[in-house]
Amino acid sequence: MASPVRVTVTGAAGQISYGLLFRIASGHMLGPNQPIILQLLEIKPAMKALSGVVMELDDCAFPTLVEVIATDNPELAFGDADYVLMVGARPRGPGMERKDLLQANARIFTKQGTILDESASRNVRVLVVGNPANTNALITVSKLSRLDSTQVTAMTRLDHNRATSLLAGVVERPTTSVKRVAIWGNHSTTQYPDIHHALVDGKPAMNLVDEEWMTEEFIPRVQKRGAEVIAARGLSSAASAGSAAMDHIRTWIEGTKSNDWTSMAVYSDGSYGVESEIMYSFPVRCRRGKYKIVQGLNINEFSRERMTVTENELIEERDAIRDLLWPVQMFRCNSNLQPLQTSQACAWVRFLSVTAAAWSNRSWWRVNRPDSWFRKNWIPWSCLGLPGPGRRKRGEKQGHFKQQRRLGCFFGFRWWLASAKVGKTGDLVVQSFRFSNSSLWRNLDSQRRSGE
Ligand code: NAX
Secondary structure (H helix, E strand, O other): OOOOEEEEEEOOOOHHHHHHHHHHHOOOOOOOOOOEEEEEEOOHHHHHHHHHHHHHHHHHOOOOEEEEEEEOOHHHHHOOOOEEEEOOOOOOOOOOOHHHHHHHHHHHHHHHHHHHHHHOOOOOEEEEOOOOHHHHHHHHHHOOOOOOHHHEEEOOHHHHHHHHHHHHHHHOOOHHHEEOOEEEEOOOOOOEEEOOOOEEOOEEHHHOOOHHHHHHHHHHHHHOHHHHHHHHHOOOOOHHHHHHHHHHHHHHHHOOOOOOOEEEEEEOOOHHHOOOOOEEEEEEEEEOOEEEEOOOOOOOHHHHHHHHHHHHHHHHHHHHOHHHOOOOOOEEEOOOOOOOOOOHHHHHHHHHHHHHHHHHHHHHHHHOOOOOHHHHOHHHHHHOOOOOOOOOOOOOOHHHHHHHHHHHHHHHHHHHHHHEEEOOOOOEEEOOEEEOHHHHHHHHHHHHHOOO
């Protein structure tokens, strides 16, 4: 049998977890041959309730469940975790404004994101379920330095499943006949469930349904399905949410079926003109534990309008908690380069290397004629670890000149060393960076404001 994997679930005494834990423990998420260690996190007041859940897990005698750790200590809960399902979140209390709710959750996810980054397994896969899921996931991503942004996703699979089921119902086909439904944007009522690319038994769904049904019934129903469940049950969706969380992780690992995709809220890379630095739900294809945003879909005006509405909501959410996002970070990693990532320390090495290279070349530049292109552009030379051409000025000491060149070479070489890492496949990849000017100054400003 395989060696056990560690699955962390936060908010483990809540109602979603109550359904979810038993199915994870019985092998529904990772298969019947995968032993599991459950690491359950709760807040102190809920620890008693959690002990009851643990008793019930024990009483099931699941063959795949090796151990259960129940704790209110995030370090213990996230320690060496291979999969993390962040379900726990602060619900909206009486008199609480939307901004207060965002801030309260941002504080929870700031702490948990930092600890997760420090203590989880290097290849951890994280799913944020707790609402506001997209923005909570963004906070988590902003705390990563060891892990990469592509390891964190937020759940829109429940909405995806709801849309699939609704479409299957109206065309009177089983859900397995429906493919390529997409959820764009936020897990909220502004989300855009899109069936323009959907297929039913391989045929375009748009040929089988009325456009009026799509705009008047399908879209609002998927958007407001959560409220419909609350109105009927008196409680929010729990079993379906737990089931969707497992679907999300399973698809991420096992991959999407051929000619199909799934929906996940992921760190936006600007695809389809969507703002970057938000967690936006896209149609994605998964393979071997990695996702890729589906590219090249034709977006008509109707879709674009709706995609923008939900994008604007996410930008607003982000702006409401901006002060808690990224600490001062000089360079942001190009997220296309997986599994490479930049640690903050690495970024600082780079920054200091360039500063030092600049300093060491300063006098070299001064003593040479400043009129040639190479001399005016000494930075690329020193960054490449090359001294750059140029002649010593008459009377300049050879030793001094050499020393400057040597220093330039050394720091330039250090720069490349810090930028290059050996990828998993053994190939040397040099990362490319974008200097995140706006967020650097924004964060410096916000830190100055808060007196840090
Ligand atoms: P419950 O209120 O039943 O459970 C939440 C649990 O989280 C509680 O036991 C609470 O003690 C715990 N908790 C609170 N703060 C915590 C912290 N800092 N660390 C660890 N645990 C903490 O809510 P439930 O119905 O289980 O829903 C959980 C979350 O999922 C909610 O935020 C809910 O809005 C969200 N949902 C997200 C969905 C999605 O598709 N993304 C759909 C379902 C659900 O509405």
